[in-house]
Amino acid sequence: MPGRQTARIIAGMRRLKTALLLLCAAPAGAQPFASLKTAAVPPVPNLERYVRDRGVLIALGKALFWDMQVGSDGRTACATCHFHAGSDHRSRNQLSNPGGIFEPNHQQAWEDFPFRVFVDGDNNRSPVVRDSSQRTGSAGMFARIFAGLTSSGAEQGTDASDATAFRAANLNLRQVTTRNAPSVINAAFHVRSFRDGRASDIFNGRTPFGDSDPRPNAVGVVNGRLVPELVRLTNSSLASQATAPPVNSVEMSYEGRTWLDVGRKLLPARPLANQDVAADDSVLGAFTDSCCQGLAPPLTYLSLVQTAFQPAYWDSSQLVDGQFTVAEFNFSVFFAMAIQAYESTLIADDSRFDRFLDGSAGSLTPQELSGFEVFMTKAFCQFCHSGPELTNATFTFAVRFGPVYQSLAGKPASPENVIGDTGFFQTGVRSAGDDPGLDAKDDFGVPISIAARNSDAPLGIAGAFKIPGLRNVEFTGPYFHNGGMASLEQVVDFYARGGDFPDAAFLPVEISPVPLTARDRAELVSFLKSLSDERVRFERAPFDHPGLCVPVGYPDAPAPDPAFPRSAVDRWAAIPAVGRAGNSVPLQTFEELLKGIGTDGSRAHTLTEPCSFP
DSSP: OHHHHHHHHHHHHHHHHHHHHHHHOOOTTTOOOOOOGGGOOOOOOGGGBBBBBBHHHHHHHHHHHHHHSSSSSSSGGGGGSSSSBBBBBBBBEEEEESSSOOOTTTTGGGGGGGEEEETTOOOOTEEEEEEEEEEEEEEEOOOOEEEEEEEEOOOOEEOOTTTOOOOTTTTOOOOBBBOOOOTTGGGBBBSSSTTOOOOOBBBBBSTTTHOOOHHHHEEEEETTTTEEEEESSSSSSHHHHTTTTTGTTTTOBBTTTTTHHHHHHHTTTTTTSSSSOOOOOOTGGGGTTTTSSSOTTTOOOOHHHHBBBBBGHHHHHHHHTEEEHHHHHHHHHHHHHHHHHTTTTOOOOOOOHHHHHTGGGGGOOOOOOHHHHHHHHOGGGGGSOOOOSSSSHHHHHHHOOEEEEOOOOOOOSSOOEEEETTEEOOOSOOTTTTTTSSSSOOOOSOBOOHHHHHOSSOOOOOOBEEOOOOTTGGGGGGTTTTBBBHHHHHHHHHTTTOOTTTOOOTTTTSSOOOOOHHHHHHHHHHHHHHOOOOHHHOOOSSSSSSOEEEEOOOOSSSOTTTTEEEEEEEOEEOOOBBBBOOSSSSSHHHHHHHHHHTTTTTOOSSOOOBOOOO
């Protein structure tokens, strides 16, 4: 009895200590912690100018996000790089390196990580055992040249030059992106999208760059006439981001394809025509029929657009420039706004940590509570991962502290008057010479950095990247913008030694060696895993989805594709369709994938189930 009473007293004291941390430990420049349920996705002002049925808009967005028809090859969807807790955990043919050597079609192994290894893992000034500037990105599109559409709407293309770096056995392979794919889950809270923030919160209708693009990117029907129109919707970085991959020749497109071509191809198409959709899909189930894959005939993307959007943006027999229908010309607007509407439903706000913050004291284990204490005190995590969203790159943080703020850096290379963009930091993952991150210009020659646009003060933006949120981080490996860490334990070790490049300019003072014991580190990892939403873990609504085939590299001796003799034949893995009730087993982590854990059926998305095309 006395033992039980003592245990209760200790547990009570622990809860009190954690409550005091929640109230008092948020430093200057950080937000207090709260359940994500307290944060709201900011509304898009003036949305009704374009949209007349938001429910159908979300369905249109989900169909477009998961549809392999969107890619030039008819086999690449937005979801190809965001199918796994909103990110990508494939492990073969996932490497790139713009400035150095890498092995195309490499099968990543546990021993490959981390990319930078020291003699003393706790001392970032000890000799370097191994180092690489390569990145774990996402396999996207073959290097091909767009040659038009057939009368049936299929894309024609020709293999590009053999000079591409992505080759094996004298055959072209799918190209790989130069940054690790971030999760789209909870991305609706971010002010800016992409890891470097180049997708503006102002949507201009066709490109990611907001007000940098001055063109009228839409046409409207006014009194029977076609009138060029400037699009300018705020709180819309997800829409801005969505305009880039479908016309990017590494990610989804043959070189030279435009948004007008994408619209002409997709508008007559039946959504998800070659993919399974669960009858109880939480969004698309109402649009399916037992007759066939995809959405039921006679539904097309045009019919969904006509229901979701105001007639002024599609209802005209006149042609723009004598070539394109109004709907074709405006398709980038439809696509991006629909993707934003769908992604704004992907809010994971019911982790055990959220329940703890909602008042359920027993939602966290003693080890997780201790890990939260390490997070708040010894590890300095809360300086960058604060507030309900657990990142400073959000609307709520920007409203409180502004789009530009004084850097927290205090090292000799980073004087205190150096400024940067809210929610972006150089953290010593790689040097700025490998990837400038925020310190770049958009396609119109305008700095991506808001600080660079609006201040003459010294800038601390070289090599800076957006601070990610931490919810569901258990499933979003590999980690960092270069995908150079395979596990949360490796990430914690990285921060414990003060990053991998201690002499990088503009490191915040928080990126310094911290004395974390083995127990501290285990408790911190345990806490980070408490941030997983069970709906994400099991792909329950709203995280259910259509089926998908994803390319998973090539055999060691790849064969040529009869239709494209310079290209190799892909290997494919199935991501099965799942309805609102989700899977019976949890998602596989990246570490488990590398170690072969879960192939006995105890994990989902093991990338071992074959997939074929009609």
